[in-house]
Amino acid sequence: MTLRVAVVGGGPAGSSAAETLAKAGIETYLIERKLDNVKPCGGAIPLCMVSEFDLPENIIDRKVRKMKMISPSNVEVSIGSTLKDDEYIGMCRREVLDGFLRDRAVSLGAKLINGTMHKLELPTSANGSYTLHYADHSDGSLEGKAATLEVDLVVGADGANSRVAKAIDAGDYNYAIAFQERIMLPDDKMAYYEDLAEMYVGDDVSTDFYAWVFPKYNHVAVGTGTMAPNKADIKKLQAGIRARAAKKLRGGKIIRVEAHPIPEHPRPRRVVGRVALVGDAAGTVTKSSGEGIYFAAKSARMCAETIVEFSENGRRIPTEADLKVYLKRWDKKYGLTYKVLDILQTVFYRTDATREAFVEMCSDIDVQKLTFDSYLYKTVVPANPLVQLKITAKTIGSLIRGNALAP
Numbered sequence: 001m002t003l004r005v006a007v008v009g010g011g012p013a014g015s016s017a018a019e020t021l022a023k024a025g026i027e028t029y030l031i032e033r034k035l036d037n038v039k040p041c042g043g044a045i046p047l048c049m050v051s052e053f054d055l056p057e058n059i060i061d062r063k064v065r066k067m068k069m070i071s072p073s074n075v076e077v078s079i080g081s082t083l084k085d086d087e088y089i090g091m092c093r094r095e096v097l098d099g100f101l102r103d104r105a106v107s108l109g110a111k112l113i114n115g116t117m118h119k120l121e122l123p124t125s126a127n128g129s130y131t132l133h134y135a136d137h138s139d140g141s142l143e144g145k146a147a148t149l150e151v152d153l154v155v156g157a158d159g160a161n162s163r164v165a166k167a168i169d170a171g172d173y174n175y176a177i178a179f180q181e182r183i184m185l186p187d188d189k190m191a192y193y194e195d196l197a198e199m200y201v202g203d204d205v206s207t208d209f210y211a212w213v214f215p216k217y218n219h220v221a222v223g224t225g226t227m228a229p230n231k232a233d234i235k236k237l238q239a240g241i242r243a244r245a246a247k248k249l250r251g252g253k254i255i256r257v258e259a260h261p262i263p264e265h266p267r268p269r270r271v272v273g274r275v276a277l278v279g280d281a282a283g284t285v286t287k288s289s290g291e292g293i294y295f296a297a298k299s300a301r302m303c304a305e306t307i308v309e310f311s312e313n314g315r316r317i318p319t320e321a322d323l324k325v326y327l328k329r330w331d332k333k334y335g336l337t338y339k340v341l342d343i344l345q346t347v348f349y350r351t352d353a354t355r356e357a358f359v360e361m362c363s364d365i366d367v368q369k370l371t372f373d374s375y376l377y378k379t380v381v382p383a384n385p386l387v388q389l390k391i392t393a394k395t396i397g398s399l400i401r402g403n404a405l406a407p
């Protein structure tokens with residue numbers, strides 16, 4: 001037999017899964033509803049993604065080598081001096097990155113369907129097929145033509161509002177809402193953001209996260225996120241970041257306004273039967289940094305590698321237990337990273353006092369090195385014990401000075 005797999009969603013997760021499956025000779029269908037989708041996103045990616053996913057230079061619009069952390073009282077701490085000459089945070093446009101990854105998957109053999117999946121029919125027997133019902137947009141129409149596809153296995157890579165997750169009753173997750181304005185700046189103002197990104201913290205810009213100004217292709221992305229139950233507050237918080245960065249954004253013209261949910265933690269069930277969720281559909285965004293692109297692509301690749309392995313390159317149908325091996329491997333590799341970032345967010349994004357302490361702590365060179373290394377290379381590199389001790393002492397010192405430990 002040849003295993004048939006449908007990958008629903010052609011973002012970084014879906015295309016990465018489809019690439020690995022198609023390369024292994026598995027019959028792979030990649031279903032994407034909008035081929036020119038512009039995913040609302042800051043577009044920041046770590047250096048390890050460029051090498052691990054073999055991204056060409058032209059995918060990276062800007063190389064950020066300087067960051068400014070800005071406290072509630074506007075104390076600015078510059079970080080980035082620990083970076084080596086060839087190290088940077090990549091800034092990309094999602095429409096470019098997503099298009100590249102999708103085209104590459106197709107060139108390796110994945111069959112692209114421009115369609116919107118609206119129903120997933122579950123099998124009625126042990127090895128029975130899954131039937132996907134979708135609107136086929138290949139005629140160029142928005143409503144599309146009703147079509148179906150039968151497969152042995154489904155990878156749900158259809159983002160935070162995943163229909164695949166609903167179909168398998170994967171359970172809900174809490175989510176943050178992120179809002180972003182893309183602003184075209186006058187040349188002199190844009191020059192300031194040439195290779196610089198800013199992160200602002202404070203109750204005025206986010207009660208539980210941070211706000212950002214990221215340089216993009218020919219503009220900046222200015223945005224914020226919050227988990228606050230009243231999602232309508234996001235507009236007030238956006239006004240907060242616009243006010244804080246007002247001087248630097250003067251004369252700017254808004255060219256795009258966008259908002260989207262960001263999952264806060266994994267769904268209760270990420271594999272059910274022969275369906276596996278990856279990326280935002282599974283809930284792989286990290287706390288503290290809100291980073292999701294690399295983890296989406298990586299979770300999807302790991303899931304697809306597990307499918308290739310347990311299907312013996314498409315010769316047998318993997319079981320639910322086989323697919324769950326992907327989750328075990330994922331949790332083993334990144335469980336600690338998620339925990340550490342969760343604790344950081346809980347401790348430091350709590351009040352303006354803890355945020356002041358956080359920014360102060362970022363001025364320490366050892367903290368900067370540790371932060372950059374773990375972001376750029378996705379390794380929780382344990383510092384040597386002396387440095388570790390120094391960082392711990394500095395953290396406590398910052399918290400005490402900022403009166404952040406007061407109840």
Ligand SMILES: Cc1cc2nc3c(=O)[nH]c(=O)nc-3n(C[C@H](O)[C@H](O)[C@H](O)COP(=O)(O)OP(=O)(O)OC[C@H]3O[C@@H](n4cnc5c(N)ncnc54)[C@H](O)[C@@H]3O)c2cc1C
Binds near residue numbers: 032
């Ligand atoms: C404002 C904002 C800023 C962010 N900034 C950053 C950042 O700077 N760096 C970072 O790493 N992460 C960032 N993130 C998070 C990041 O955008 C996500 O984690 C990432 O896009 C997840 O990739 P994915 O492939 O899982 O899902 P998505 O990128 O959401 O892709 C899902 C795809 O599925 C398609 N689809 C959905 N439903 C269907 C259907 N029924 N049928 C067919 N196709 C379907 C969609 O069109 C889409 O192409 C940000 C998020 C937001 C909202």
